[in-house]
Amino acid sequence: MTRVGIIGAGISGLQLALRLQQMGVHATVYSTQDIDQLKSGRPRNFPARFGRTQQREAQLGVFDWEFADTQVRHWSVTVHSGGPDLNFVADLTPPSSVVDFRIYLPHLLNQFVQRGGDLVIGDRPIEETARHDDLLVVANGSRALRELFPVDAARSPYRTPQRILCSGLYFGIGEDVPHSLDVHFLPGVGEIFRIPFLTLSGRADVLAFEAVPGSPLEAVSHLDADADPVAFHHDVLKLVGEYAPTLRERIDSSAFSLIAPGEVAQGGITPAVRQGWAVLDDGTGVLAIGDAWITNDPLTAQGANLGSHTAFALADLLSTAQGPFDEKFCRTASARLWDHARHVVEWSNAFLAEPPPHVAELFLHAAGDKRVADAFVSNFNDPVTMWKTLSSPAGTESFLAGCRRTAPLPSRQ
Incomplete structure (x- = not known):
């Protein structure tokens, strides 16, 4: 039986562990914090989990927050400029879920353990951890573990924080x-x-x-x-x-x-993409996901959602893999994961810069047509479509044309 060790108890690591558990693949979670410790400490982030992430959580049987105080159903957007402000209110469909990770992560880890998952608490050298598993997945963005994965300069245009x-x-x-x-x-x-x-x-x-x-x-x-x-x-x-x-x-x-x-x-936060794989001295392959692999600025609210998508995509790969889990496997798996992740990275990096004219035009249309506003905001749930929309004038025009083909919304009294 394949044994996968997962270092880190964030959303990427825990959703991967739960998904592998469902698929019958043995997973061990290695965490520096136990369930009670995950509930304490200062906040590190304030994630919004969009509809597709919630669907994956429902598939895992861990989505327990479908009530009003956890939902964002509308966005009120204001663009300030030298002239009059540009404003629009958009409906986010489906609503996003906004739950403190000091509630969310302990819940997922507790479910993993209750279902028979192996949890190892403590900070141990990665070489020691590797003795027990066929493949290691690092989902922990700690400085020591990041040293395994050098920054990929070709995919990381920024060298300093942009915000x-x-x-x-x-x-x-x-x-x-x-x-x-x-x-x-x-x-x-x-x-x-x-x-x-x-x-x-x-x-x-x-x-x-x-x-x-x-x-x-x-x-x-x-x-x-x-x-x-x-x-x-x-x-x-x-x-x-x-x-x-x-x-x-x-x-x-x-x-x-x-x-x-x-x-x-x-x-x-300096946005960065790191090399997504490494090989230890004993030959054990190591894959990076989550913060160990990609750090995006939170402006586009994609971190948790990318982590969830990556966890499920990697679980699908591992469920049918026969090994060996060597450098070739890790290179191939990381390249497959990048097929989706690149859209998130390129969009998130572009959103940090001044908007080009075609994006400014999209915002103008959103302020005048609620169909455009709703479609634009709801595409935060679909980063591939969002980047296709924003990455070129042709993509923006195609998006606007699609909005025009939808039925006009009834006016609000």
């Missing part, structure tokens, strides 16, 4: 449209997001700044929220008031605060 981030979980923010997300695009400055989120403390909101390096939004990323919470909250509100005034109007200053000390993530 400096400050994202926190807050109370005291209201919604114009129930179960909606707000995004404010600020050309040359960055982006401001408000996202409803199910946390360990109940329903709250993510307020996220994605600052172009050196822009005024960056300052809040260097503030110590724990050392002086009052000053931190004051500066956050000041930035929102200046750059997203309609959002500021919905914040109750007297109730606005982080949901608890430490509920903020700050720093910069």
